[in-house]
Amino acid sequence: MNDKTLLTRLVHSGRHSPVEGGIPVNPPVVRMSTVLFDSVAHMQDIRARRGSERLLSYGARGNVTGFALEDLITELEGGYRTRLFPTGLAAIAQMFIALLEPGDHLLIGDSVYDPVRNFARHFFDRFGIRYDYFAADGHDLEEKILPSTRMIYLECPGSVVYELCDLPKIAAIARPRGILVAADNSWGAGVLYRPLALGADISVSAATKYLGGHADVMMGAATCTEALWPRLGACCDAMGVAVSPDDSWLVLRGARSLAARLQMHQEHALQVAKWLQNHEAVEAVFCPALPEHPGHALWRRDFSGTNGLISVSLKDRSRQTAADVIDRLELFGIGASWGGFESLATLSEMTAIRSVTDWRECPAVIRLHIGLEDPSALIADLARTLALVPRRAKAEAL
Known part of the structure; x- marks a missing residue:
């Protein structure tokens, strides 16, 4: 084989290998940039139609x-079509860019994911x-609507302390005024909460979290109504938004076990939450599935379950005490994300991530993600570290 033949064979061999048989359970990973067409006319036809149809x-x-x-x-969210993004924040940002114009006014829920605030500022x-x-509960929403208001963006339950708002009521306020309603559905993962069915026009989520489920992939998604799709799709195409097929496959793999994992997260989290409610060092436990949680009735009406997220405030309200508790935990990793199989703990400073509600009386909150570990082991870990809090407080008082 001469060099010229080798070069040609290296380029053209092994690209098409049809095999007779069945089909795989999961779609294969199809890595691609270039797409080949049968003819110039075929290529021109596909390109002419790809703005309105999903074509390769x-x-x-x-x-x-x-x-x-x-x-x-799309099936989970109950929408018209879905677009994928490299991260959840990218999905949120692209949604704003696609649907808002100079001169528009946007209303943002006080409980949104904090990086949204950073995006707004910049x-x-x-x-x-x-x-x-x-x-966060929407009680002052109507009075803040302006003639130029074009979108209401919310997160329900809210980030960190899980405030509940009445999405159908908000949609009923927005729709006659021609205002779009967008919701972050990372908490509900398209299973526990369905914003589009409750009146939202677009649902965005971080598939990094429960959909992926294994703490090994970054992904965002936006699912919208048919009326909004042309604007969202055209903007994404114009800006070259794309995701890796390998990452898509990882999320697909994780999603197969989503319902089963969420059930375990719920069972484990509720065991831990109820134990924490009775601990002498704990001031409050934030979890929408608890009857004492503000807005619990809305959770019962609009949600089909809870997940692994709970948060805790301590009677000793100092930031350092909360940080010390997190540092002493052994089974909880210290990490900012959630939705994977593992338990996590992180410190949230509420006064930095809320601007409407006053959280100065409860400045430091410990956010826990309860994973798939034995909940009795997680409780033992929490018991060991929380046992030090009253003793420290008593020693300082002396």
């Missing part, structure tokens, strides 16, 4: 594995978009 035309416009994940998320002012925050 180029890697930046989606891939076979990603399309399979889009279909799964993006909206530069592009002439005005924004205000409304209370």
